[in-house]
Amino acid sequence: MSAVVTEYPAFHKPPEQYSGERYDNFRFLKLPIQARTASLYELAPAVKMLEQNYNQDRLHQKFLNLAKKWKADVKFLSSPSRIFGNENYFQIIRLGSAIVPYILQDLQKQPFPWFHALRILVEDENDKNIGVQYAGDDRKMAECWIEWGKKQKLIA
């Protein structure tokens, strides 16, 4: 059994002028060891959330970089086999369905041919036919996908 620590170990003891509750940054050392472990467990969801946010930010940044490169590469192209055969487009699709909200956010700014990637990334077969009635009209297809994204609560 671990003993309750009521005093600092000698090497942690703060100098006289920094003593008192205000400067007591090592208060947790005074807790029993079980209490210290419990507080780590309490922190775990917060740590996990921070980790998720960090991973999401990294994914978003990766998506933005690839999208920027792809748009620059295909800006003057008309042939879809060249536009969708671009290496950066493949890499964007390879990021997986987690990037669907980012694609929809980009569509909200300006219609760009993301529909090919969206059709690959959405899981439901029915969703793959969104906007088919507006074939060739990027603006209306973008409106359909944005509306779908809002219904699915993927974008605001």
Add this chain to the structure above:
Amino acid sequence: MERDLELEMAFPNLLPGEYNLKSPVDPTYNCLAFAADIDTKRLWPGKEYYPLYDWPRHLTNEDTIECVCEYFAAIGYKVCLRPSWWAYLFKILTLRDPSIFALERGFEKIAIYGIAKEPLHLSKQIPDGRWKSKLGYGRDIEHNTLKALECQDYGKPVVIMKKRISNANNPTS
């Protein structure tokens, strides 16, 4: 004269002073639609890209130059053949350019750029003999020659098609 340096970087043959910028960036239509005088949708053959691009149901739907020719044949264009030796004789006698790229009175022409059988771009001739193009998702431009847009991404003009235009629409005739 307004210049677009990004454009000049992408097309090394597009020299300053040899092109005019005609519109802002507009992703609504593409070069094929532009050559067919459509500015509301994107057209391109190829089943794998439907419904991203529209294509008439009754035409062959493959990403080939033949299919693009078929589309323009359906709206009245005919493929121009290379001029024969008598055309050059005609040139000497009349001082007129017999090249298939030259302006022909009473006709409007389109040029299909590509590499092998793959269509990559289209340009349309304007009444003064120059050409107009929609550059992908970018701007519309007018350029003096077809060579101006020859590059790795567009290839070279491989087919020229022409259509007779009525007198009412043709100020040059």
